[in-house]
Amino acid sequence: MPLKRPTGEALAREIAARTGYAFKDLRLLETALTHSSAVKATSNNERLEFLGDRVLGLIVADMLLKQFPEAREGDIAPRFNALVEARTCSNIGLEIELDKYMRADSALKSGGRRAGGNYLADAVEALVAAIYVDGGIDAARAFVLRFWEPLARLAIEKPANPKGELQEWIAKSSEARPAYAIEGREGPDHQPVFTVSVRVAGFEPAQGTGSSRRAAEEAAAAAFLVREGVWTAERGAA
Template identity: 75%
Template sequence: MALKRPTGDALAGTVADATGHAFRDQRLLETALTHSSAVKAASNNERLEFLGDRVLGLVVAEMLFRLFPDAREGEIAPRFNALVDARTCSEIGVEMGLEGLVRADAALKARSRGSGGNYLADAVEALIAAVYLDGGLDAARSFVLRYWEPRSSLVVAKPRNPKSELQEWIARISDARPQYTIEGREGPDHEPVFTVSVTVAGFMPSFGSGGSRRAAEESAATAFLRREGVWTEEGNPA
């Protein structure tokens, strides 16, 4: 049986332990932890997410500027992009234990359990904004640095682009071009799942799924490259 979600002072205390900030305005905190999918919610965290994304970007850019004084823009930009990526925010949401604190559709939470999900990334950004509004930039900076600074020293490589690599590989062996087709779309509007096929003349089609058309296309291209032995399972050249 799932533990009951804390509210009021209990929620504020749990969040204070995780963020280092004690909220004065508990209604602001509740809004930050309410996803748009939550049933019968009077408000949700979409506006706070918008603000939190900008606060996060400022603090992370400032942090990288300070930590890597000799790095060129081209060196720190990929690191910045990786640190503010939704996947990083989602991982931090799991680390903070937000899965049990966010109000969201039960089916949405069940699908993402243990692996984060966009709703957790949204909540992390909204929580950053809430800390900023409740305690100011110094409070928000302290919260962000607690979780993002330890990650800043990780080696960040530019992500491989499976669609580009598939097109380049095909171009070396034929005149064909990869064709992507949406095969299906499931799930609610706030958490869709697309299924896409990629076909190339002379090859069997490959399929992939993702939370956006682009993600599904990249998944299908990755499956194609792995099947044909161009990539290993880790995504490296064979």
């Protein structure tokens, strides 16, 4: 039988142990950890998620500008996108073990640990916002730097941009442009799987799947680059 989810002071203590931040407003913490699918919930974290996305973006952008003072915007932007994307936030949610503390539909939570899950990415953004509201920008910055700064330091190489690299590779030999089309969408609304094809005149199409249209397009572009020998299979799977 699973352990009962802690609430109140017990929840605040466990979250503080994992994040380094102790909440003063316990209702705010509860709201940040309540998904819209939670049964009988009177509030959820959607508004906090909206705010947290902006707070996270500001802090990560400031962090990168300080960490790479000589880098051009074109070199920083892909790093920024990689650090604030849903997959990164989901992984941080798993690292903190937020899935143990979330109020959400049981079916939603059962898939969260296996695949990260967008609901955990949303919860991480909501948590950033809750820390900001409860403790101010310095508290939010301390939390973000604790978990995101090591990831930025590990990103020695410019993060992969398969759609951009495919466009550049095609442009070297023709005026054709890659065309992306959704071939299918499966799964429930909270955890969809998109299948997208990319077509380029003179080449066979390639397909990719992902939890969003953008992710599926990137997977399709990566598959195209691997097939044509532009990328190694290892890079395409990264």
